[in-house]
Structure formats: C-alpha cells, structure tokens
Amino acid sequence: MNTLKNLTNKEMVDKIRVYADIADVSYAFFEYIDENEIWGISDKFYNNVILKQPNPRWDYADGTNLGYEKTINENGISKLAPTSYALCVEARFMQDLTIKKPKSDEKEEDEFVKIDNEIKNFIYVDKKTKEQRIFINEEGYHQISERTKKFTSRFILLKHQKNDNEGFSATLFEDTKDNDKRILVFRGTEMNLTEEPADIWADIMLASGHVPTQVNSLINFFLDNVIPILKEDEKINICGHSLGGFLTQACAFIFPEYIDEIYTFNSPGLLSKIKREEDYITETISDALFIGDTALNEPHLLGKAKNIINIKQKLYTNISLGYKDHTYLPAPLNFNNIYHVKTDNDSLAFNNKLYENAIQDLGLDINGNEVLINIGNVDAILNTNVSISSHFLTYTAATLYFFSYLLEQKDNDEKTNNVSLKGTFLYLNDFMEQNYKLIFDLDTNLSMQYNSVNFNMDNKATISPIIYNKNKNWLLLILLNNIKHDFKILNHNLEDEQEALIIEDIFKLSDEKRYTNIISKEEVEKFKEGGCEKIEDKRAMHKCRTYKVVDESSSDVTTTKAEASKLYTYTSNFTRSLSSQDEKTYFMKRSEQTYSLLFDNSTQSGSINLYDVKDRGEIKFGFLSASSSVYVDKDKESLAIFTKDKDIVDIERLYEKIRDKFGVESPENYKVDLFLNATLLKGANEAKDYKFGFTNFKDEKEHDLFENKDDQKPFYYFSPRGDESSKGSLDITNKNTSIRVLGYDIDRGSLDVKLKRANNDEKKEKQAQDREAVNHQSMPLGAVATNFTAHPVIEDDIITCPHGGQVVLKSKAGRSITSNGIPLILGQDFLGSPIVGCSANSPCTCVAHVPKSALSAKRVNDNHALMQDLVHHCLSDKGCTLSIAKKSNLLNFEGIKYVDANGNEVAPKEVQITQNPRLRFFMKSAASQRDNMHVAIYSINGTEYKEPNGADEIVLKESDARDVSDKALLKLFNENFKTTSQRKYEFKEYSLKYGADVFRLNFIKPEYKSKHGINGYYERLSEYENDVRNLIFLTPNQTKDITIKIAKGLDAKIEKDAEITDVVVLQGL
Helix, strand or coil: CCCCCCCCHHHHHHHHHHHHHHHHHCCCCHHHHCCCCCCCHHHHHHHHHHCCCCCCCCCCCCCCCCCCEEEEEECCEEEEEECHHHHHHHHHHCCCCEEEECCCCCCCCCEEEECCCCHHHHEEECCCCCCEEECCCCCCCCCCCHHHHHHHHHEEEEEEECCCCCCCCEEEEEECCCCCEEEEEECCCCCCCCCCHHHHHHHHHHHCCCCCCHHHHHHHHHHHHHHHHCCCCCCEEEEEECHHHHHHHHHHHHCHHHEEEEEEECCCCCECCCCHHHHHHHCCHHHHCEECCEECCCHHHHHHHHHHHHHHHHHHHHHHHHHHCCCCCCCCCCHHHEEEEEEECCCCCCCCCCCCCCCCCCCECCCCEEEEEECCCCCCCCCCCCCCHHHCHHHHHHHHHHHHHHHCCHHHHHCCCCCCHHHHHHHHHHHHHHHHHHHHCCCCCCCCCCCCCCCCHHHHCCCCCECCCCCCCHHHHHHHHHHHHHHCCCCCCCCHHHHHHHHHHHHHHHHCCCEEEECCHHHHHHHHHHCCCCHHHHHHHHCCCCEEEECCCCCECCCCHHHHHHHHCCCCHHHHHCCCCCHHHHHHHHHHHHHHHHCCCCCCEEEEECCCHHHCCCCCECCCCHHHEEEEECCCCEEEEEECCCCEEEHHHHHHHHHHHHCCCCHHHCEEEEEECCEECCEEEECCCCCCEEECCCCCHHHCCCCCHHHCCCEEEEEECCCCCCEEEEEEEECCEEEEEEEEECCCCHHHCEEECCCCCHHHHHHHHHHHHCCCCCCCCCCEEEEEEECECECCCCEECCCCCEECCCCCCCCCCEECCEEECEHHHHCCCEEECCCCCCCCCEEEECCHHHEEEEEECCEEEEEHHHHHHCEECCCCECEECCCCCCCCEEEEEEECCCCCECCCCCCCCCCCCEEEEEEECCCCCCCCCCCCEEEECCEEEECCCCCCEEEECHHHCEECCCHHHHHHHHHHCCCCCCCEEEEEEEEEEECCEEEEEEEEEEECCCCCCCECCCEECHHHCCCCCEEEEECCECCCCEEEEECCCCHHHCCCCCCEEEEEEECCC
C-alpha cells in the first residue's frame, strides 16, 4: 500500500498519470467554450472578398463543460457533433498530429495541417462558397481521440482564467470519479515570444531568483474563484507543469489550509535563498496595484491590494523557512501528499546537468516525494549527453500512460506489491532503460534501412528504422510498434510524425486485453543456464528483449509451434528457429547475449550489428537488429554470430569491427558459433559426386533438399578464388534459407565451419579442363601443345610496344599473390592497361588483346596469370605485338607453348579478334541443385517478356540501362574505377525480375580506344556485393548490349565456353 489514502502502487502510478493529463490540458484555450469571435463588416469583407483562402472564424461556443458529444440540428436532422470543450482538449492533446482537411473540389490536392493546439484548425472553409464547418468526426477525417473522450467525460470544467497581462492562466476542474474532488491547475510557459512575452518575463524573473509577478494573479484568482466555492473543511488538489509547477508550490505555501494533494511536473523549485529574501524586504503596496487585467488603485480595492501584500509576505516567510530547513512544510501540508515528477534520461537523479533540464533544475522543490520517469535521451545531440526537450510534458504523459498499461498486467503488478512507490518507478524505469540501451548504448546499433522488394518486418529487423527527429517521443514509439507487431491486432505502425497517437494505441492494446509481461534479470539468468521452455520466452531471447506478450489471464499468446507459426508467420526467422535440432543451444546463446546487452555493465562482452551503417547513405536509428548480430565474449574468447536468410558475413570486415570496438587483437583465434536462424553451422563432408558441395546427408536420396524437409541438414557450397587458393566465398543453405560467407578459408576452417574435402584426382582433372579451355583459334595447323613451367609477369616487369611505349602494370585481381611483395599480374589485370610514351604517329595507348594462349594453364584467383614467355601473343590497340624484358621472380606457373615438328615455337597467325563475351546464369533454388530452373515470364526494368519454353538468353539493351540507384555503391565505384584520359567508366543498372525474384544487376563498363572493339571477358566483382540479390560485374571494353545465357538442364551436360562467364544465381531467398 502507498501512504496516500491507502492506494496501491499501481493506483498511484495511474493517479500521477491522470494529473499529468490535467497539467497537460492546462495549456488548452478553454475560452473558446464560452466566447465566439466577433467580426466587423470590414473583417468579413477582407476575409470573404480579398483573401483567396478565407480564414476560419470561431463561431461554435456552446458553454459545455462536460462530455465530448452534443446533439445538433442540421437541416432538420439531428446528429452528433463534438462539444467545444472536447475540441479545446483535442487541440492540445493532439497538437503534434498532422491531419487531412476536406477540399471543395476532387481535383484539388489533399491539404494537411498540423493541429498545433489551434482549435480553428478543426474548421474547414470552402474556397468557393466561403461556408465553414467543423469537420472533426466526419467520415474519412480526424476523429476525437479516446484520450480526449475519457478526459472530457470525467472532468467538469468549473472555471477557466485565460492568459492575463502577466501571462497567468489557471483552470479549475471537478473530478466526477474521485468524490467530486476540486482540482486547480496552473498553466506553464507558452513558448511564444510574440504573443505571450509575459511568460518569458516570468521565467526570466524565476531564473534570476525572484518570485514572478504571476503570483499576484494566482492570489487574486484563488481568493475570487476557489475559496468561495469550497465547503467547510473542503480541500483541493493542485498541480502544474514547468512554471505552472512553480506556481503550484507557491500556492501551497500561500494557502496551505486549503490544499490536500500536490503534483508538479518538471517544475523549478520554489525554495531559493538569493533574491527572494530581497523581495520580502522590498515588497510594497505599489507592487500589488496591478493584478492581471484589474487595476487595484481605486479606493475600495486598496484593501485587497494590502491583503495581497500580506499574503505574499506569508509566502516569503515560508520560502525562507523552507530553504533553511528543507523538511519544513507549513501546516497542515503533508509530505505524503506531495509529488514532484521529473522526467530524466537514465533514471539517475544525481547526474542531471543544468543543460539537460535547465528549467526543472532551478531552485529546490518544497518537501515531498520525488518521482523520476525515464523517457530516454529523446532529443540527444549525437555523441553528447546534451538533451533539453525531456522537459516537455508530451513525453511525460505518454510514458506514464505506458507505465499504467504495464501495471495492468498481473505479474508486473505483483512485483511491485512489496516495494515503495519509488521502487515501483525504479522497476518501470529499469525496463525502459533496457529497451533504450538497444538504441543508445551501442554505437554499432545504427541499423541500415532495408529496401528489399519482399520486405518482411519480422525477417528484416525488429522494426523498420525511424528517421531521427527532434521533439519526438520516438523511443517509446519504437517499443510500442514492436509490441503491436507481436500481437498482430493493429494494422499500422506509427511513423515518427504520429507520436501523438502513441496513447491511442495504448488504449487499443488495453481494449483488446493484450498485455506486456516484463521478464526479470533472474529469469534471463535461468535461460542462460538451461535454455527456454516457453515459446514466448524463446521469442523474447530471440529478439534480445526483456518482455513478452500475454493475454488477459497472463498466459502467453502462443504455447505451441503451430500457434507461433500462425501468429508470427511460418516463414519468420523466429518460427524457423523453433524447428532446429540446435534450438536449445541457440536460445541459451541468445540469452547470454541478452544478459550481456541489458544487465552486464562490464566491458568484457557486447554485441554489434552484422552490417555496418557506414556502408550506407543516410544514417537511421533503430533497435539492434538481433537477427543479424554478433555477440562477443572476451572472457571466454568466443563469438556467436546470428544470421538470418540472405545475410552476408564478410569475415575480414567483421574482424575489423571487433578489433575496433572491443580491442581484440586476434578475433580470428576466438571460438565461433555460427547460426543460421537457430541451426548451428559446424561444417560437413564433401559429396563424392558434387565438387565443392559439402553435406552430412546419409545417402543419395536425402541429397535432394526438397525431400524430408523436417530433417534437412545444411548444405555448403565453396567457391575458391583459384585452384591454388584456399580462400573464397561459402554459400550455406538450410531449409530454403541461405547465407553467404566472404573470405572463407577452407584450409583454416574459418568461423569454426570445418569442410572436409573428398579424396580424388580433382587437380589433374581441373588442369585438363583448363588446357581444353585455352583458345587455340590463332594457332596454325599442325602445331602441338606442350606444357612448360616458367615465371609469370609481376607488377615491376617492363613490357613495351615496338615504338618504345611502356605498359603501366597494376595488379588488382592478382594482388593477393606476390613475389617479394610485388603483386602478380593476371590476364584481366593486363587487358586494357594503359601504354605511355609510344613514339608512333598513331601511338599505342592500351593493351587491347590478351588471348588465352598468353596465360597460365591453371586458374589463379578465378583467372589466369600472364606468362612472361607468352607476352608476345598480346597486342596493343594498334595491333602491335608486345614484348617483355624477362627477369626471374619467386613464382612459377605451368603454361602451354605450341611447337612444330622440330620443337620450335610457332607464332600465332595474324589475329582477327571476333570475341563474343557473354554471361551465363545458372538459376537455382539451392546451391546443391544439380539442374537449373527456368521461367516463361521475366521482366527487365518493369517491361515484361514471355517465352513459353523458357528463355534461352536475356538481352539487356544499352538503351534500357539506368543509373546506379544505390548512392553508397555508386560512391564505391567512383573511388575504385576512376575515369582517366586513356579510359573512362560508366556505371549502369538493370532490374531483372525472374519468376518471383527481383535482382539488381550492376555493370561497370570500361571504354578505351581499340581497333578491335569489344574485347575481354565478364568478371564478377563479388567483393562489392552487399546483398545476395545485388550482382555486380565488370564488362569487356566497349560493351553495349549485354547478353545473358540461361543454363538449362543438368549442369554436367552443359559445355564450358572460354568466352562465357558462368554465374550461379540462387532464387527464392
């Protein structure tokens, strides 16, 4: 029980919430209830004739002081309409909401207006007829909020004092649900320097240590309007926000015998030593001769003026006593009936700084109970602790509504039964702090915006991130959107400009009897040790959060996998996690991550997002994307990597982020648990009939991923950079979900994913295939191929044309292989290299022809090395043979020479380049699939094409190309492919819809002068790909239209072609 009239903590929290509403509504302009605007003839003429858009005129005063609806007669028909009382309250409560207004003509564009506490924004004036009407509650337009309905149905408005010349305003209510209790509320500062400068002056006086002259108006109002209506021994409750809270404290020290309960919100304190004692000494009758709008200099009012001075001297006396002894209260005020509510950013009272809460930290509050409300750092300046907007009542009211909603849940309420009110708020604040930590405590939780065509909230992130916006209660908005998403009972997510609707959605959750149960630190500790049994506990740990959704009886909303599949959808990441054989291990590891994030303040563990926001354009804020995150435990030297469908794990970049954030020198030596949904990926054995395909299937029948779905096991497909390289990309598929790992080392078993190769003669087979793929077209008949071993070209070799021009060698694809630190030159590096210093009249400017006869027999980094002994097979753009000054290096590769019967090398014929480079897509639903999928309908940039038997090839016309849409990707292209005087680059994009899947194809198109025209081959640049649906290619020189062959049938029966670049494209991801 709480000491205030034996109320429980739950009841007290709700009562403080009620008084926050009263303090908030004090800013409403209730004069519109009784006063209409009076326009003269000239005003009407100016408005109706001169102005193109007539101004609305308030003409709806009805004197109603209770209720939100009234019956009106319109053209002989009775109908319900909102009362002026309700409209005044609605204008204040919904001030931050933007609403749509009617229009006189359907051809007009929709007009929207921010309510902004302006009641006349509820009036529509027809531009043609000049007639006006209240459009609120009309079908299709804004409806009176539930918050306004409840307030106006409960509180009777007894008296309203609109702003006087001192800026003072007060309103007197009667509470019909609390024994007709009278409540006096004082308005705080209105931030309007032009219309309400008196408020600003009052704040200046207050900040300088003086009692504002509004206290004179307060005394006058209380004497004239409050005391006369009170019954014998009747006391009232008083409250106020900001300056209104200061006036509330002053009222208590002036009229303590009439005051029962006191509530202040973000109020400056009344008690101060410096100048208020001076006020007490210097106050004279002349200071009270003008109060509000009434001059008290007439003889019969001088007595009242003297009385006011005496009353103020009583105030000064009490202030002095209270400042000397902070426990002092003038009788009969009761400490237990006084509550000072302060909004804060972190639940800690001792660390507030002046610049955080400049107004509410002035002075000392009169003795009472301090209540802290953690609303999060709602208006933080990035990388600082500075925040000012937490002072505003909007955040306080919304958070208190949410606290009351939390305590409606039985288990939450029971946890507060044996603690004080302060302990109850600490419990609630800690819960808010846990959620805010997921936003602010991690610099890596800035999440990228997902733009997938098949966007699914549950699969992508906790919520779609909300753009950071000042003066918005967006932290609570994010949390509430998550709760609503779990219940699936509200069909929209509030955007950041709709934060005024937060309270409305809280009402809806309560009406639907759907509640939020807070999970304790002790419960999470148990989950760490033994895993989770209940479905909703698992979902909470899956999302790294400390709450779950329950029904009216406090039962989880789902108790079986079938119910979870229905509520959260069968394809959600969470539902997929429930059917894994590693489920217990997964949820225990998730519980460790949750505990680390929310309860462990040490620096030995933490989490980061899998993706780096720096790779994206505009910074957006959102919860940690728990489905794509990495948990780092420095004590155990372990990593847990949590991935979902379509994720890309870039090992090198991930380790770099861990080094930067956690100071780990060698994260590659940490033990790793890699999860795809809840499946732990530990590796497999290579299938005997599937090169670089790894699985733990027991027999051939089980090899098909589309059979035995409940028992499917992960399939791994490794794509090495070259025959001699153990590094490459690893595609992992499990139950129709897939991820890609970049920079995987098969020998090392990166990320503790161990892939065991089968024993066969693959290397010899590969060498034979590569030899067959070498282009022999330029060789004379009778020539015999013979193998030899020699040095390849490296970056510091000197290659020249016949006229003294030198090729500028720059390794790109071959830079990972070096001789004494000098990188290897591959064929794709050499093609297009600039030639400088050629003395011919028509100089050679670049390398235009690199036949495969000039390259190594073996593949290196997905290409072939340029051989020193075969450089003379290459030509410049003027058709001139190139030559090299051979020198030794540490590298040796096998090449192929063509010799005649006497063993002499045969030179190539005159080269006539007729290259036809193409791409070939192998469309598959899984990397393990051995045949290919084709569709009858596909589209390019929205244009649909039909091929009844499936397309054999797709042509991307140059005229259909678009500019690259991803700004961050375009920036990356410009940095790495710079246009020079010798060569320029274009960056183009196509959207390819193939079946139900949409792929973004980006092409980097080089162009340099060459008499040979198109030459070179397509090269896939997987290192730039940030999404499995985003494919990036470097095209041959001077490419115009792009031809994509579509593989059909079994892979084993598809012939290789030296001019075709093969690409496996996974569908249905």
